[in-house]
Amino acid sequence: MKAEPEIERLKATLAENKKELDALVLQFLPKTHKSKQISNLYEMMRDYPSRGGKGLRGTLCIMWCELFGGRREEALVTAAALELFQNWILIHDDIEDKSDMRRGAPALHKKYGLELAINVGDALHGKMWELLLTNSDIIGKEATLEILSEFANMLNETTEGQQMELAWTTHNEWDIDEEDYLLMVTKKAAWYTCISPSRMGAIIAVRSLSSLTQATSFGKPIHAIITNQGKRDKHPNGIMERLVGLGTDLGISFQIIDDVLNLTAEESKYGKEILGDLYEGKRTLMVIHLLRKSDESTRSKIIGYLSKRREEKSREEMKYVFNRMKEYGSIDYAIDFARKHSEKALSEFDELTRIADGGITSDRCLELRGLLEYLTNRDY
């Protein structure tokens, strides 16, 4: 665990970035229209982006960009689009997962009905691509297209992960092993939370430095910035590949901790329902561990409880499952699992910064390392 002042500093940085990115998004989104209905659409589109959040993804993109020597200003649109991505996809996820609450307030479809909410999600999704097209004037056509391609890939991974999880619920499937779970969580969470933001930061940095080179004879060969120096021909994208590995470990750890917090955090801090994942019947690492460790009759009982429709589930039944998790050590198991992946991610980070750019040892390196550590050590 990091020292208290360091964590406070990180939280302040996250909050500042989030404020700046939200302002950029809200500035970009339309406000009013002569048609009352379209004005209402704009209001709904601005709802989730106005609810705050941690700003992790945007901050990761900015920090990775700066780590590789890129300019913060050049990463802002992409970072803001990452926050926008989360907003539109959460509107649809909340419908799909039957979540009633989002960031301390009713989910969008609870406020306006699912028909309007689906369309709001699509409208906001479109705005994400439109925002990304404004990158053209900032980072040039080539990098703009590269970033768009990363977004398309991120969305492929995210929808595949969401499909896995939804299919398990829809078909009442409980015969899931850790391998299935890790594939799902890598696709559903690791890509858009960790892998893509870091890769996008790296892409923008390369372009920043390339323009610096042209402008000021800064003089470093472009690819050497993101590959092992002196080996640029052999592994020109070595670092981009490493960011997949690092982000996968980090994202797995992040999601498991998120699921642990869903069971154990204080409701006021967390902003979502406590035990909400059990009401949703979500297949978490804790549930998979619990089912593996239970005898046949307990297993049947737990599956029976978790398979019920949300509105038929009682507080007692959910508490029963939660207490079995504590009894069988499922929560400790998950925390330990997350810790191992987090440690692996940090040592990958150390290795990466050692070989990149002839070794990076700046304050920015420490700051980003601190953020990666915090991601899997947070209390809400």
Add this chain to the structure above:
Amino acid sequence: MKAEPEIERLKATLAENKKELDALVLQFLPKTHKSKQISNLYEMMRDYPSRGGKGLRGTLCIMWCELFGGRREEALVTAAALELFQNWILIHDDIEDKSDMRRGAPALHKKYGLELAINVGDALHGKMWELLLTNSDIIGKEATLEILSEFANMLNETTEGQQMELAWTTHNEWDIDEEDYLLMVTKKAAWYTCISPSRMGAIIAVRSLSSLTQATSFGKPIHAIITNQGKRDKHPNGIMERLVGLGTDLGISFQIIDDVLNLTAEESKYGKEILGDLYEGKRTLMVIHLLRKSDESTRSKIIGYLSKRREEKSREEMKYVFNRMKEYGSIDYAIDFARKHSEKALSEFDELTRIADGGITSDRCLELRGLLEYLTNRDY
């Protein structure tokens, strides 16, 4: 009405294009994955694109491109992405409009549940952008970004139109005049059916000719292709603006005819439920006309019937509304309204081809004119 052989030739052209574009889309979409759930996702993503359709939007894009001297091969990816656009947005529309059928088979959410269907729509939406990024190797970075920008704008318009229509239904609003209706239908239908496909064709043509100029000294100034010759500095985008006007008139006419067919077509040809729009409570021009012409008590009765929840509506009630429409001349009024807009669109087309490129009089011109005429004269 066009002569029978000419219409048959047009239908054959549409069918050929549709076949080629569907093959391109289905080739691009993923097929199988080691995860059973993800393979299922792919199967669902391929469902609507495998159901056929008229291929109007893709064909319009190709024909406009060719009209301005562009190369068919350079328009194919964009035309295919237009078909993909329709497929993903129809998945969401069918949920939002509570449609049970699509092209003669159950709507996707009826087959797989709305949770999975929403996610399939998002996955397919992402694939549309990914497909458009492959344009880069075909039409270059600059035109690729221009086409992406047209898609973003098209989506803005479409979601705004959808919002207007959904809000009327959700808030049980019937006090709608023709101006509201025309704004809705321009946004919801004209943009993605007519305006954007034609503009995209024109963009690709300019780029085709520009590369020809570079390659072979073909020699025409780029902007002269799409503006009044000799006035390129003054109205460099004159034609692009004209395509908005033309496409608006054409799209309004197209949608009204679509709504008329919903009431009058043979079910086997149409592929959707007959009177489905009345069950949906859709605000069509016929409904607006009928409510305007009815006395207070008939108006209340009709609104009462149309406002009921879909499953509470009886065949008799819907037949009652339909018969009042015939009695009050609402269907004839709509057909006449559509015809006027169609004629306006055709004279705009004639004016446009007269001033563009020093006058276009090729066979392609006649072929496209025939298609525009057919769009608003079809029987299914």
